[in-house]
Amino acid sequence: MLEKLNIGVDVGGTNIKFGVVSASGTLLFKSSVCTHPAGGGKEILTTITDNVKQIIKNAGLSLSDVNSVGIGFPGTVDSKKGMVVYAPNIYWKNVAVTRSVKQNIRKDIFIAQDSRAAAWGEFLVGSGVGYSDIVCITLGTGIGCGMIINGNIYNGGLNTAGEFGHQLIRKNDNPCTCGRKGCLETLVGAPAIIKSALKSKTLAKKIGLKDGSASVLDIYGLAAEGDKEAIAVTGKVVEYLAAGLVNMINIVSPQVICISGGISNAKDKLLLTPLRRTIQQNVYKPAARKVKIVKSVLGSDAPLIGAALLYKNKC
Numbered sequence: 001m002l003e004k005l006n007i008g009v010d011v012g013g014t015n016i017k018f019g020v021v022s023a024s025g026t027l028l029f030k031s032s033v034c035t036h037p038a039g040g041g042k043e044i045l046t047t048i049t050d051n052v053k054q055i056i057k058n059a060g061l062s063l064s065d066v067n068s069v070g071i072g073f074p075g076t077v078d079s080k081k082g083m084v085v086y087a088p089n090i091y092w093k094n095v096a097v098t099r100s101v102k103q104n105i106r107k108d109i110f111i112a113q114d115s116r117a118a119a120w121g122e123f124l125v126g127s128g129v130g131y132s133d134i135v136c137i138t139l140g141t142g143i144g145c146g147m148i149i150n151g152n153i154y155n156g157g158l159n160t161a162g163e164f165g166h167q168l169i170r171k172n173d174n175p176c177t178c179g180r181k182g183c184l185e186t187l188v189g190a191p192a193i194i195k196s197a198l199k200s201k202t203l204a205k206k207i208g209l210k211d212g213s214a215s216v217l218d219i220y221g222l223a224a225e226g227d228k229e230a231i232a233v234t235g236k237v238v239e240y241l242a243a244g245l246v247n248m249i250n251i252v253s254p255q256v257i258c259i260s261g262g263i264s265n266a267k268d269k270l271l272l273t274p275l276r277r278t279i280q281q282n283v284y285k286p287a288a289r290k291v292k293i294v295k296s297v298l299g300s301d302a303p304l305i306g307a308a309l310l311y312k313n314k315c
């Protein structure tokens with residue numbers, strides 16, 4: 001008998017991605033639709049179930065070929081209760097997902113926070129293969145973090161583990177989405193990097209930030225060409241991110257830190273190389289030469305692949 005396949009769903013504030021994934025983590029088919037958060041929980045749940053059925057059909061499969069459906073959400077998820085507790089990007093609070101989806105698709109349904117699903121994917125079939133404890137950081141507008149501890153997704157007793165972006169790095173007046181000031185996210189989140197670059201008029205002019213169309217990658221592009229002001233901005237990102245990662249490594253003791261998201265594609269000399277060096281100089285000594293700082297293997301597909309493989313998580 002052929003191996004059964006699993007469906008992964010990655011719910012984001014802009015798009016919802018769907019994938020057919022083999023048990024060994026190969027993404028076989030992929031599709032995407034726009035998210036319409038204004039329609040409320042019911043509309044998004046209908047979009048999910050309709051498109052799961054559609055991708056099964058488009059892949060030439062039937063429901064009997066499918067083992068499970070796994071869904072990642074951008075927010076706090078209670079995986080055991082099958083509920084999304086809080087997901088501000090899609091305006092959800094206490095939505096019973098598993099029960100609702102199961103009414104339409106009679107398969108095992110698993111849900112998790114998207115960053116934890118991404119870490120699970122990296123752990124099983126990406127940069128974390130062969131290790132027991134890994135941390136995956138996604139650098140974007142916000143900062144995602146998923147932790148695998150002792151071979152399992154770590155949720156924490158309060159189900160809020162891995163709020164890596166909300167650690168206080170430096171007291172300042174930068175307000176964070178969490179309500180505090182000085183969080184790591186206010187220093188290395190994409191808007192913060194752009195804001196920092198904007199402080200220089202010459203740099204702002206070079207990257208056309210005035211019309212709001214420039215992205216963080218433009219700053220990294222200039223830095224790669226040797227622009228001193230851009231290099232100063234990317235250097236600060238390394239300094240703050242390293243401080244956050246040193247704290248993380250000292251507390252959690254992961255074998256691997258996996259970095260994904262937009263700026264993870266920056267040239268090694270602007271991110272990974274100085275990051276490794278700064279961490280090695282500052283982290284608790286017995287961990288310094290052992291911890292590996294690597295780029296994500298699965299990239300932006302990590303949450304989708306990890307969601308599809310959630311059925312393998314024992315906790």
Ligand SMILES: [Zn+2]
Pocket residue numbers: 165166167176177178179180183185
């Ligand atoms: Zn915060």
